[in-house]
Amino acid sequence: MSDNSQAPAAPARSPASRKRLVRPIPAEGENGVYTQSWFPLALSVDVPKGEIVGREFLDGKVVVFRGENGEVSVVSAYCPHVGADLSVGKVVGNNVQCAFHQWEFNLDGVCVKTGIGDPPPPNAYLFKFPVREKFGIVWAFNGETPLFELPEFPVPEDQLEIVNYKFEVPLQCDGWIFSANTPDMQHLKVVHKIQFNTDDPHDLVDWQQYGFDYTYDAVHQGGVPMKMRLGIRGSSFFWRVGHYDGWWRGTVTGYGLPRGGTHTIFGCNAVMKGPDAQKQLEIAQTLSKRTVNEDIPILNTIHYKPGHLTKADKSLARFLNYLRDYPRAHPSRDFID
Ligand code: FES
Ligand SMILES: [Fe+2]
Numbered sequence: 001m002s003d004n005s006q007a008p009a010a011p012a013r014s015p016a017s018r019k020r021l022v023r024p025i026p027a028e029g030e031n032g033v034y035t036q037s038w039f040p041l042a043l044s045v046d047v048p049k050g051e052i053v054g055r056e057f058l059d060g061k062v063v064v065f066r067g068e069n070g071e072v073s074v075v076s077a078y079c080p081h082v083g084a085d086l087s088v089g090k091v092v093g094n095n096v097q098c099a100f101h102q103w104e105f106n107l108d109g110v111c112v113k114t115g116i117g118d119p120p121p122p123n124a125y126l127f128k129f130p131v132r133e134k135f136g137i138v139w140a141f142n143g144e145t146p147l148f149e150l151p152e153f154p155v156p157e158d159q160l161e162i163v164n165y166k167f168e169v170p171l172q173c174d175g176w177i178f179s180a181n182t183p184d185m186q187h188l189k190v191v192h193k194i195q196f197n198t199d200d201p202h203d204l205v206d207w208q209q210y211g212f213d214y215t216y217d218a219v220h221q222g223g224v225p226m227k228m229r230l231g232i233r234g235s236s237f238f239w240r241v242g243h244y245d246g247w248w249r250g251t252v253t254g255y256g257l258p259r260g261g262t263h264t265i266f267g268c269n270a271v272m273k274g275p276d277a278q279k280q281l282e283i284a285q286t287l288s289k290r291t292v293n294e295d296i297p298i299l300n301t302i303h304y305k306p307g308h309l310t311k312a313d314k315s316l317a318r319f320l321n322y323l324r325d326y327p328r329a330h331p332s333r334d335f336i337d
Pocket of ligand 2: 181187
């Protein structure tokens with residue numbers, strides 16, 4: 001007697017059905033190019049007047065130096081004479097002087113003097129990156145011209161108390177993967193224990209050409225009320241401003257790009273000046289470090305391959321598309337290697 005009461009078995013899935021059908025997101029350095037964004041290289045306090053520091057950047061090397069006039073510059077590290085590393089040179093006035101034969105380069109990276117007195121060759125220059133010094137951090141843009149500007153805090157800086165922090169040991173993934181945490185509302189709940197007081201605010205996300213912002217009304221660990229506006233600029237800049245436990249707080253985090261597959265973290269916390277400022281800054285610094293430490297075990301081991309997203313991933317999905325189409329280039333390639 002045949003048994004017709006059972007539902008037909010699901011057809012066996014062929015290996016082909018397990019193929020990833022989504023378009024991958026290009027890794028930093030893939031095909032020799034990197035996202036065109038503002039990347040942090042150093043804290044301002046790490047580069048006092050007359051100092052020079054070397055930094056890995058975009059799989060190459062740059063120097064960050066500050067002239068005696070206080071201006072900071074980011075230029076390719078290798079001298080166009082015969083290639084000495086300028087990070088072992090020194091700052092003379094507003095120029096960086098190479099340690100090998102004492103050629104000097106001004107803040108624009110142009111050779112203005114040779115050690116022996118020969119006229120500087122007309123094309124002897126370094127690659128000069130667009131630079132901004134903001135939030136106590138020195139930022140360089142991967143490009144000849146910035147595609148966008150870093151935002152300002154909505155409170156004038158002279159009313160703020162600001163303190164910096166950094167994680168210079170590189171995390172083991174591209175910085176845009178950290179940026180993708182911001183529109184990943186599910187991870188905010190699971191990893192950071194943030195409970196929204198409303199439905200997920202996907203429809204409130206303000207999408208822009210080079211980033212997005214949205215506001216959440218939520219409760220943090222310990223039952224702390226928070227109403228924050230947060231967002232990403234480019235591929236490497238996170239910020240969040242709003243009220244935490246009733247007091248105003250602003251946070252910026254930048255993801256540095258020493259080489260593909262890694263990122264460093266430079267950040268700041270800001271609170272309103274006043275009698276409670278120091279206590280609030282301590283809380284803010286503890287929260288920032290705790291939050292990064294909650295993410296680190298995941299970020300250091302992830303193989304970020306978006307596959308099956310659901311309705312709850314709506315904003316994340318849109319951000320991943322933004323990243324897929326994001327401008328990438330590497331105009332300093334010939335100078336920083
Ligand atoms: S290598 Fe820099 S001056 Fe010669
Ligand atoms: Fe996170």
